[in-house]
Amino acid sequence: MTSPKDTGAESPKAISLPSELPILPLRNSVFFPGAVMPLTIGRNKTIRLIEEATQEKSLLGIVTQKAPEIDDPASGDLYQVGTVARIIKLARTGKDGFNIVVEGLTRFRIDEYTQQDPFFIAKITALPDEDVNDVQVEALSLNLRNTAREVIDLLPEIPVMAKQLLDSIVAPGHLADLITANIDATIEEKQEVLEQVVLPKRLTKVLELLNRQFEVLKLSNKINSQVKGEMSKTQREYYLRQQLKAIKEELGDKEDDESGLEDLEKRLRAAELPEEADNASKRELKRMHHMQPSQAEYTVARTYLDWLADLPWKKTSKDNLDLENARKQLDSDHYGLDKVKKRIIEYLAVRKLKKDMKGPILCFIGPPGVGKTSLGRSIASALGRKFHRISLGGVRDEAEIRGHRRTYIGALPGRIIQGIKKAGTSNPVYLLDEIDKLGHDFRGDPASALLEVLDPEQNNTFSDHYLDVPFDLSRVLFIATANQGDTIPAALRDRMEVIELPGYTFEEKMSIAKAHLIPKQMTEHGITKELIELPSKTVLQVASNYTREAGVRNLEREIAAICRSVAVDLVENAKLSKQVITTAKLEKILGPEKFYNETAERTSMSGVATGLAWTAAGGELLFIEATRMGGKGTLILTGKLGDVMKESAQTALSWIRTNAMSFGLAERVDEHFLEKTDVHVHFPAGAIPKDGPSAGVTIITALVSLLTGKKTRPDTAMTGETTLRGQVLPVGGIKEKVLAAHRAGIKNILMPARNEKDLIDIPPNVKSEIKFVFVNKVDEVLDFALAKEKSKPKAKEPRKKDSGRPQAEA
Numbered sequence: 001m002t003s004p005k006d007t008g009a010e011s012p013k014a015i016s017l018p019s020e021l022p023i024l025p026l027r028n029s030v031f032f033p034g035a036v037m038p039l040t041i042g043r044n045k046t047i048r049l050i051e052e053a054t055q056e057k058s059l060l061g062i063v064t065q066k067a068p069e070i071d072d073p074a075s076g077d078l079y080q081v082g083t084v085a086r087i088i089k090l091a092r093t094g095k096d097g098f099n100i101v102v103e104g105l106t107r108f109r110i111d112e113y114t115q116q117d118p119f120f121i122a123k124i125t126a127l128p129d130e131d132v133n134d135v136q137v138e139a140l141s142l143n144l145r146n147t148a149r150e151v152i153d154l155l156p157e158i159p160v161m162a163k164q165l166l167d168s169i170v171a172p173g174h175l176a177d178l179i180t181a182n183i184d185a186t187i188e189e190k191q192e193v194l195e196q197v198v199l200p201k202r203l204t205k206v207l208e209l210l211n212r213q214f215e216v217l218k219l220s221n222k223i224n225s226q227v228k229g230e231m232s233k234t235q236r237e238y239y240l241r242q243q244l245k246a247i248k249e250e251l252g253d254k255e256d257d258e259s260g261l262e263d264l265e266k267r268l269r270a271a272e273l274p275e276e277a278d279n280a281s282k283r284e285l286k287r288m289h290h291m292q293p294s295q296a297e298y299t300v301a302r303t304y305l306d307w308l309a310d311l312p313w314k315k316t317s318k319d320n321l322d323l324e325n326a327r328k329q330l331d332s333d334h335y336g337l338d339k340v341k342k343r344i345i346e347y348l349a350v351r352k353l354k355k356d357m358k359g360p361i362l363c364f365i366g367p368p369g370v371g372k373t374s375l376g377r378s379i380a381s382a383l384g385r386k387f388h389r390i391s392l393g394g395v396r397d398e399a400e401i402r403g404h405r406r407t408y409i410g411a412l413p414g415r416i417i418q419g420i421k422k423a424g425t426s427n428p429v430y431l432l433d434e435i436d437k438l439g440h441d442f443r444g445d446p447a448s449a450l451l452e453v454l455d456p457e458q459n460n461t462f463s464d465h466y467l468d469v470p471f472d473l474s475r476v477l478f479i480a481t482a483n484q485g486d487t488i489p490a491a492l493r494d495r496m497e498v499i500e501l502p503g504y505t506f507e508e509k510m511s512i513a514k515a516h517l518i519p520k521q522m523t524e525h526g527i528t529k530e531l532i533e534l535p536s537k538t539v540l541q542v543a544s545n546y547t548r549e550a551g552v553r554n555l556e557r558e559i560a561a562i563c564r565s566v567a568v569d570l571v572e573n574a575k576l577s578k579q580v581i582t583t584a585k586l587e588k589i590l591g592p593e594k595f596y597n598e599t600a601e602r603t604s605m606s607g608v609a610t611g612l613a614w615t616a617a618g619g620e621l622l623f624i625e626a627t628r629m630g631g632k633g634t635l636i637l638t639g640k641l642g643d644v645m646k647e648s649a650q651t652a653l654s655w656i657r658t659n660a661m662s663f664g665l666a667e668r669v670d671e672h673f674l675e676k677t678d679v680h681v682h683f684p685a686g687a688i689p690k691d692g693p694s695a696g697v698t699i700i701t702a703l704v705s706l707l708t709g710k711k712t713r714p715d716t717a718m719t720g721e722t723t724l725r726g727q728v729l730p731v732g733g734i735k736e737k738v739l740a741a742h743r744a745g746i747k748n749i750l751m752p753a754r755n756e757k758d759l760i761d762i763p764p765n766v767k768s769e770i771k772f773v774f775v776n777k778v779d780e781v782l783d784f785a786l787a788k789e790k791s792k793p794k795a796k797e798p799r800k801k802d803s804g805r806p807q808a809e810a
Contacts, residue, residue, distance in 0.1 A: 021061040022049050023120035027068040030190040031083045032177040033104040041098040049119035050098050058087050061108060064191055075113045081195040084108050127197050129173040140203035141172040147210050148179055154217040173199055176206040185209050267309035277469040281308050316427045320384035321352045333378035334371050335512045339499050344379055359477040361454045365485045366501030367618035369551020372481040373433055380429035388419040393434035398444025403466035413466040416453055427475035436482035447489045454478060454495045502735040503550025503618040505763050509543045510536055517556045525563040532566050533580045541583045545593040550618025558590060565589045607706030611698030612719040614733030619740025623684055624698050626706040631678030639683025642691025649681055652699040655726055694731035696722035697781045710786040717741045718750035726778040734758035742766045750781050
């Protein structure tokens with residue numbers, strides 16, 4: 001905007017004016033003394049003028065054209081009175097153009113043109129203001145100043161500093177020039193003010209123009225007040241902005257937001273958008289050029305284009321395809337997990353042979369603490385890719401995945417696109433954590449929205465509701481994690497390559513503790529290896545007697561507790577030497593042992609059998625207790641059981657009644673014993689829900705033990721589904737169940753013969769310590785599980801704590 005200087009124009013007496021000046025024609029504006037104005041030089045004559053006749057700090061004459069539409073004006077097309085200007089800044093723009101900033105000095109009149117080509121040069125005469133100090137000039141100045149304040153009050157968009165600027169100007173002529181330059185008047189009217197050197201006449205003319213604008217503004221405000229109830233806020237702002245825009249155009253000011261749009265266009269071109277996204281960005285840019293920045297739609301469109309510009313449409317990170325390096329990286333970060341490592345090595349090998357291979361969709365299913373999430377980071381490091389993780393636990397809104405449509409206030413893309421933007425490449429390793437804990441409600445089903453994301457045939461054209469253009473996800477390596485696969489919708493699970501991560505054996509936990517957990521906790525607690533030693537025997541006792549888990553999280557917490565105890569001792573006694581944490585010191589540091597082998601105690605009475613169960617946290621022992629009492633033949637089941645487990649108990653009882661003769665039960669009880677007896681079967685840990693058919697053989701064993709008085713073998717656990725014909729059917733979760741039995745010190749496991757093939761996943765050291773008995777019929781289970789009767793029963797021994805994995809009782 002034209003902004004006259006506060007000090008006023010310089011007197012021609014203070015500067016030396018040449019008799020001739022190059023003349024610069026000006027369109028659509030009148031330049032006043034004391035003003036500072038930026039000009040863009042683009043016409044041939046003015047370019048030649050700048051190149052040949054002027055240099056920085058040079059003087060030139062600025063004269064307004066009578067007809068702005070004439071591109072190459074003659075001398076007759078220019079007014080005779082203009083303003084002498086000094087160039088205070090000059091910058092070249094491209095090959096043919098300049099940007100200059102000029103400062104107005106004083107008025108002048110053209111006496112005669114001495115040159116027409118290549119640019120105008122004319123003889124001039126300076127027109128100084130008349131030195132008049134009378135009462136009329138003072139009164140006109142005061143009136144003009146007060147009217148200007150009233151106009152400013154009617155224009156809220158004019159800053160408060162404008163009044164301060166008015167008060168700072170002393171010279172009446174300069175005051176008139178400042179107001180004329182900034183009011184709504186025609187070029188002819190402003191030129192008339194410029195040509196007037198008699199101060200009273202100039203002040204009177206400016207006061208007329210200002211009063212006219214004052215009356216127009218008052219009338220405009222009155223009209224606006226009358227229609228206020230009918231005009232929305234957006235319309236009022238648009239009306240005022242249009243007026244302000246017209247004023248700015250009149251003054252030659254450039255919109256501040258134009259440069260912002262130019263930068264945005266450059267970013268969009270640099271983003272290398274696909275054709276559909278490029279067309280969408282051009283449509284939005286075209287709309288923005290016709291909108292005011294104050295409009296709500298402008299901000300929405302700007303945010304949308306920022307997202308398009310910031311997404312890595314074609315930016316990728318280069319894969320490290322060195323198989324040996326990948327093996328070393330994976331082995332150094334994680335112990336075991338051979339299936340996962342093998343799959344990643346296979347992917348790298350194929351990727352090396354086929355450059356445009358689509359990213360696999362993997363799903364790691366396993367109990368907590370086995371390293372699923374950290375494995376994702378390790379894979380990203382091995383591949384040399386960026387890593388991004390999002391947690392899906394508790395997500396219930398489909399828009400969290402696909403984003404909101406732009407019609408909503410505060411709309412944003414979904415988590416998938418947001419993660420791609422944060423990763424900065426279009427081929428990161430993308431971890432979808434806790435995918436089994438997705439929810440759904442009236443807002444939609446996020447699992448259904450993930451179907452497109454995790455389908456290799458569809459995700460190359462994934463459409464986010466916010467972007468509304470396809471984005472290629474086929475190069476992303478998606479890794480989902482879950483604790484159990486049953487809660488993942490079948491259609492979603494079918495799209496993923498499931499890799500099950502079982503729990504760790506004691507030996508594996510010891511290796512992990514030695515290689516990873518102990519060094520990590522020593523570093524976090526500021527303890528060096530010269531100050532502490534944890535023997536393998538101590539680590540084994542911590543793993544077996546202080547934790548009972550499939551993973552190693554609790555083991556790490558207990559190791560951290562040991563490190564904290566050592567840290568306290570070191571701070572209190574700086575002279576302490578290296579501390580060796582023996583098993584004898586554990587009770588003092590960690591307290592009493594939290595777990596011990598209770599199979600011998602639990603099975604010391606008849607009517608109790610040890611089963612094996614699968615849970616999301618790994619395998620567990622399941623003790624089933626049965627008792628009988630007088631009653632009306634009712635089967636009572638307790639322990640928060642599901643329908644399938646209840647049916648298994650009914651099946652077990654029916655089989656026993658049918659086959660009572662075959663194992664001598666009829667000799668002990670009446671064939672109508674159930675009509676007078678209630679049987680109660682209880683599954684301890686009653687607060688934990690239980691379901692599934694795999695406890696069938698255990699229920700039968702417990703009931704037969706109760707009815708025959710024979711105890712079950714304390715070192716034996718079993719699993720298997722039963723039928724009414726006494727067949728033992730295969731079950732799932734074999735590896736988790738076997739590892740749970742191994743942790744509890746079980747020596748014999750009864751399982752369906754058709755599950756023998758599942759032992760291939762069992763670590764060799766576990767198989768060497770457990771005897772596996774494969775059965776096809778319930779009779780075989782009972783023959784092995786029920787202890788043989790002895791002529792002289794032993795007295796019951798007092799309970800002894802198990803050190804973790806004792807020799808099982810026979």
